[in-house]
Amino acid sequence: MQEILVLYYSHRGSVRALAEVIGRGIDSVPGAAARLRTVPRISAVCEAIEADIPERGAPYAEMSDLEECIGLALGSPTRFGNMSAPMKYFLDGTAGPWLSGALAGKPACVFTSSASQHGGQESTLLSMMTPLLHHGMLIVGLPFSEADLTGTTSGGSPYGATHVAGKDENTRLTEEEKRLAFAMGKRLAETALKLAPQ
Template identity: 45%
Template sequence: MTRILVLYYSSYGHVRALAHAEAEGARSVPGSHVDIRRVPETVPDHIRQKAGFAEDDTPVAAPADLESYDAIIFGTPTLFGMMAGQMKSFLDQAGGLWARNALVGKVAAVFASTGSQHGGHEATLLSTQIPLQHFGMLIAGMPYSFAGQTTAEGIVGGAPYGAGTIAGADGARAPSEVDLAGARFQGTHVARIAKRLAGANLHEEAA
C-alpha cells in the first residue's frame, strides 16, 4: 500500500473541505491508503470562539508521524501572503526528521485558501514549498492537464503550483466545484506519483 497523508490547518473550514477532496482523489488510485490529519491549534480557545473559527474534530498529527508516509499533501490558509503560523510551527518542529534525511524522496504537494485572488494565493503555494524542499521532498503541483484552472468564467482558486480556493474577504465563499475538482485532481496526481516511486524503490531493494 502507498501511504498518503493529507495534513492541513483550517480556521473556517475552507481548507478542511479541500483536504477531504484531496483525500478523495488520492483514494481513487488503487493501492493507496490515505489519512487526513490537522496540525495542532495555537490560538487560545476564547479567541477562536470570538473570531468564529469552525470546530474541527479531525485527529491531530505530530511531526514524527510524517516519516510513515510515502506522500504528504499540505493544506494551509493564506495569512498575510504566507502559510498559517500553525503550519509553520509544525514544520519548525520537524528538525529531527530533517537531520536524519527522513523525508528525502517523499512526494509533497500544497493547496491553499486565500481571501482574495490577489491576496497572496500563489505566493502561499510557492513559499510553502520552500521548507518541503529543504526536507528533500519532491514537489508535485497541479499541472495544466487539469483544465479547470484555465477557465475565465467566475472566480477560480489554485494554480500550477497547487489546488486552492478563494474564500472572499468575509470568508463567505465556499469552495466551488471547480476548486474541489482541482483538489481531487491533485490528490490523484500525488497518489499516482507516489505509487510509481514506491514501486521503483521496491524494485531497487529487490535487485
C-alpha cells in the first residue's frame, strides 16, 4: 500500500473536513492510502503553542511524513488571500527535504476554506503551490471535466478543492464541495501511483 500525505492546518474545522473527504478519495483508489497529518498553532513569536499530541484530529506532521509518502495534498484556511501562519511556519522548516530533493517529482494538490465567497481562495491556493514548486513537486488541479466545478455556487476551483464556510464558520461541506474534494483526492492518488517508483 502506497501512502499519500494529506497535510493541513484547520482552526475551526472546515479545512479538516475537506482533508477527510480528500483522504476518502485517496483511499478509494486501489493500492493507495491517505496519511492525515496536521500542524500546530504558533504564537506571535513563531513558537509552537499546542500540546505535543493534538487533542483531536490527525497527529502532527514530521519531515519523515513528507519523505515517505508518494504524494501530498496540502490544505490551509485563507488568511487575507494567503496560507495561514502555522502552515507557512511548517513549510519554512522543510529545508532538509528541499536539499535532498525528497519531494522532487512527486505530485501535489492544494485546498482551502474561507469565511466569504470572495475571501481570496484562489490566491491562497497559489501561495501554497509556490513552495511545492520549489521542492520540484508536480501540481495536480481539478479539471473542468468535473461537472461540479461549473455548477457549484459555493466552493470549488480548478486550482484545488475549496469550501465557503460562511460568517459562522460552518464546517458542513456542500454536496458539490464534497464531490470535488473526493475527486481531487482520487485524481492525486491515481497520478501518484503512476509516478511512484516500481
